[in-house]
Amino acid sequence: MSKNKDESPSDDDGEERHGMRHGVYKHELYELQVELVKLQKDIIANNRRVLVLFEGRDAAGKDGTIKRIVQHLSPRETRVVALGKPSDRETTEWYFQRYTEHLPAAAEMVLFNRSWYNRAGVERVMGFCTDTDYERFMEQVPYYENLLIGSGIHFIKYYLDISKKEQKARMKERRENPLKQWKISPIDEVAVKHWDNYSKARDAMLTGTHSEWAPWTVVDANKKRLLRINVIRDLLSRIDYEGKNGKRIEPDPDIVMPFDDKLIEKGKLSK
Template sequence: MSKKSKKTEAAAAEDYKSALRGLQVELVKLQRHLIKNNLRILIIFEGRDASGKDGVIKRITEHLSPRDTRVVALGKPSDRDTQSWYFQRYVAELPATREMVLMNRSWYNRAGVEPVMGFCTKAEHEDFLQSVPEFERMLVRSGTQLFKYYLDISKPEQKRRLDDRRVDPLKQWKVSPIDKTALRHWDDYSAARNEMFARSHSDDLPWHVVRADDKKLARLNVIRHLMSRVDCPDKDQHLAQPDGEIVFDYADAHLQSGAIAP
């Protein structure tokens, strides 16, 4: 790499660090406002394997109060969970007053991984898609601010990231048996995602799609978008301006145009 290229790369990294720090200051302002006004926020992150959910969540929570911030990443359901109302184990993780909860995958497992991998029946899948809008409206009516982000990546980028996981000793904990099927079931996951969008997106419960092939741009713009949507009197309006090419609300037209990976 030439000296000029190294300087350009270093400058870009410095710009990212500076932009991220400014946005993390805005998140601290948001948390203070949330605590002061007895609010509660739930942020759902969905996306294909290796889409960058962990990285986005880490940057959001990095400087927030651990007492008032929780990350929820539930594992495989227990036998009792499978015999209970589907939403039951998620209800126990919902934010209390003055809390921000970030879900790394959520009840939308039943709209993606479960039907594709055969972990639920067609009837259970359909029941979920019929029930989830009203379940979420009930949460919103009760005072929970709900944000739903879908991190979208291209097939070549997913392959690159999954290959990297397998050889990077620091990422071994991320490797799962489902990784091996991710690329093979690409089209199945696309079809399940598209049905999830069609059945659970609405003006009052929107899905925000994040183009996440560039991890750093995705992280910055998720935070900008979140700050643009919350009511926080102290926020810097200039910083709360996401790139509409990176984060946008779901629409059928985005599937047709290729803005959402096919």
């Protein structure tokens, strides 16, 4: 009989791989999810707009992290956006157009599971856009994000980083676990093959689109439980809200790091 847990049995193989004992993780997650409910109540009460963007390598843990954030939040005021391949019509639109329609309205929190940064990542690496398309994107995206913030949106963007060894292990698990095979895509299957190209694209993206108004935050995603706990802590630490328990929400600085060119120079990002 399968275990009735928040994680699959393969996720429950101890502190060594996931960085935190299961019981400690469940307790900490509960406390942080209580804080997330407080945050949402404040967002609704004050008609705030919050946008959280998640990027990262394939199998970096975006799905699982977002799931824990929204798990106990109101679905009416919380939306997860994970857009698929653009339609023929959408390929003729302004690149940011199909993302713009999903931005938060008053009292909403929206989480993007991948975003317009597809152009700087998978599209760049796999040749799904031209050099001109890419260069235009890199030029326009800081202005686009400045407009979002200028309109009153509270905007946070995370890049989840994992090692090549961990990515291989998670891809293998997806192929073997019947409950996770829906996550497998043709792009995922060649992710390891194009590892070096993705590293170069990541470095160019982070360096070229990190700005004072829309900075990147890099997260070490090799330990799933530490990833989830520390992203939620960081998210809560970025926004003031009624009843905030500040003692619980300081992220580990070795897990959650403000992006800086020195992270690349010092080899802090996976190669």
